[in-house]
Amino acid sequence: MALFYVQGVPIGAVAIMLALVASMGGFIFGYDTGQISDILVMKDFKLRFATCGIPDDPSTCSFTNVRSGLIVGLLSIGTLFGALFGAPTADYLGRRYAMVVECGLFIIGVIIQITATSVWQQFAVGRLVSGLAVGALSAAVPMYQAETAPPQIRGSLTATYQLFITFGILVACLWIYYYVRSSPHHFTDCISIGTRSIGGAGSWRTVVGIGIVWPFILAIGILFMPESPRWLAKHGRLEEAGTSIARTRGVPPSEVKTDPVVVRELEEIRSNVEYEMTFTGGWLDCFKPGNKILYRTLLGMTLQSFQQLTGANYFFYYGATIFSSVGIQDSYVTQIILGAVNFVCTFGGIYVMEKFGRRVPLIIGGIWQAAWLFIFGAAGTAKVPADNPGIGKLMIVSACMFILGYAMTWAPGVWILIGETFPTRTRAKQGALATASNWLWNFLLAFFTPFIVSAIEFRYGFVFASCNLTGAVIVYFFLYESSELSLENVDQMYNDPDCKPWTSRQWAPPEYKDRRDLVEQVRAAESRKDATVEHKESATSSTDHATEKV
Incomplete structure (x- = not known):
């Protein structure tokens, strides 16, 4: 149900x-x-x-x-x-x-x-x-x-x-x-x-x-x-794949083969798996230019790298040290505030990424984060923060506002994209390469940040601000909008030569006029199913009533 x-x-x-x-x-x-x-x-x-x-x-x-x-x-x-x-x-x-x-x-x-x-x-x-x-x-x-x-x-x-x-x-x-x-x-x-x-x-x-x-x-x-229906279908277990889809939809097992939503999704998965059977799915295939596989591998690795280069872990790993140096007596409380802002605002990020898609939040988030990091770096560079309490407070506010934007855009957004950007046959390996690039930059920033800070101090904020602006530009020119589409449709969109990243918000499969038409037709199919169910229940009720009279 x-x-x-x-x-x-x-x-x-x-x-x-x-x-x-x-x-x-x-x-x-x-x-x-x-x-x-x-x-x-x-x-x-x-x-x-x-x-x-x-x-x-x-x-x-x-x-x-x-x-x-x-x-x-x-x-x-x-x-x-x-x-x-x-x-x-x-x-x-x-x-x-x-x-x-x-x-x-x-x-x-x-x-x-x-x-x-x-x-x-x-x-x-x-x-x-x-x-x-x-x-x-x-x-x-x-x-x-x-x-x-x-x-x-x-x-x-x-x-x-x-x-x-x-x-x-x-x-x-x-x-x-x-x-x-x-x-x-x-x-x-x-x-x-x-x-x-x-x-x-x-x-x-x-x-x-x-x-x-x-x-x-x-x-x-x-x-x-339930197991992933894509993995089940890839291994020839279509019946189990249908059951998996039905469970996430709340559809009774008896309706797996008749529910229009389940049938349509399973058919998309089945046809896509059959198409991809003509290709191999090894590590080297992640770097083949055909079907924009290399394009998406590099895009995923780049987005994961820039998630680290936003500078968020600069505050999470060294926040207590940073705010001690600006004259804050209780830097640990400040660190708790940053952690709390990060946690609470991620709830907002879940809403934002579902409501406004992937591209727009990442672009706006990159610009927002860059602005507050420029303020953070400028404040810490203009005067000695430890000798100017007002400057220290401004830097804390800047850090919190940066974390607010990060938690609502780049933090959840990149993990979402890693799951939905790649085709089924190479999704695991491309996702692994992208995630590995995240961990590589995680380690590099954690290890080298103390050395960099000792050399340029709070001007480090300018470096991260520039990275955030670069990330926003990369999203605009290279990332396709994948919200509201099935994973199979996402793969089809990336391979459509007439679709560009900046026009992808309106893209839909050939049988639909645009993304909105796709959503409305899916809703209409479900409404027809509900109407059919109600009609059958009404007919059954009438038959039962007539039987009782007899």
Whole structure:
């Protein structure tokens, strides 16, 4: 039974559940990324893994830049390679079982970390293993959501992955604040409740060990969700593909072969799979110029790179340090504010990407973000922020306004596009290449930012502002509008020589006049189905009534 209707088309509860369950992969990344900065300052962790001047005195213990860099950075290196091996895994095992395997790998990484006693390399390797799983999930989750979600709400459902990442980041920000500023009895409402009061290795092992809960929820929950109908059809399991579509639509199993929406979507998928059977789908095929495959590979990699080059992680990774340098006494509170703005505004991003499509929000978002980064850089350069409280406040406002725009446009938008831009035969591999480019720039910015900031200070904001403007230009000239279209129609649009990125908003398959006509005809087909059902029910009721009289 349908949970609600969008554009006259039914949406089942399973469609919402699969988005929420799969998005737990995003929370895994957000939480795992945020916890490490706090673990590095825990007394027992420093005594075990840092270099100490006086044994048993944590105040004399410190990590070298290389050691702390490896402990923190190996997660990003793992995600880079994990995204690449996640593609063949998802193609071979299916989207759901691939996520189950990747959750198991993450749990293995956590176990390696919490069993470390005195060898810091073991803890670092554990983070590397967990990073492999996070990277693989980052490729599999948006792809699964895009392939399974109804086109009418595909943007909203895919954006939940980014929403859960921001939730994980916010939880990490709360952890920082409570650990640094609170005494044990103040721990009341965050993940690491009471861990500061736990003695010995339990302090950091508890925080790391809780990370097992999230992949466990994902691994169990995803087994109750339908498999991607595109993957099923590609492997000749058309009947199961129809059932999968019906479940997300809230259509009863008995109507799989008669429901017009299910029949139409399944036929589109079937015909597209038959067409793509004439092509191979290896890694080299991702770089072939035919059918705009190379075009879309490079576009996906570019968009993922520029998502990092917006500068968002400059604030998320080094926000506390940044605002300490501008004279803010409680920089951790500022970091919580940024995390909260990021999380709350992502809800707005889900609405924006569904209501206004993909191109316009990304273009406006790039311009908006650039403007506030120019203000941020100019304010920090014009005067010494630490000596001018007004300048410091302006920089905080600029950062919050930047995060507002980012959370509503580039943060969810790029993950949505990765799931819906590529053809079925190479979608997993192209998505993996695009996601790997995101993780590569993630690592480069995290590693080199301290060196760059020491050289140019707040003028770094000008660099990111320029990147945001460049990203907006790239979207205008190269990205096609894919909202409201099935994935098969998106592939057809990219291959239409008469369609240009800046005119793609009006494109529709040949049998429709424009995008609006497509939506209206789908709604009309569903209305005819409802009318037929009502007519049959009325006829049945009349027959039953006549029988009773007899």
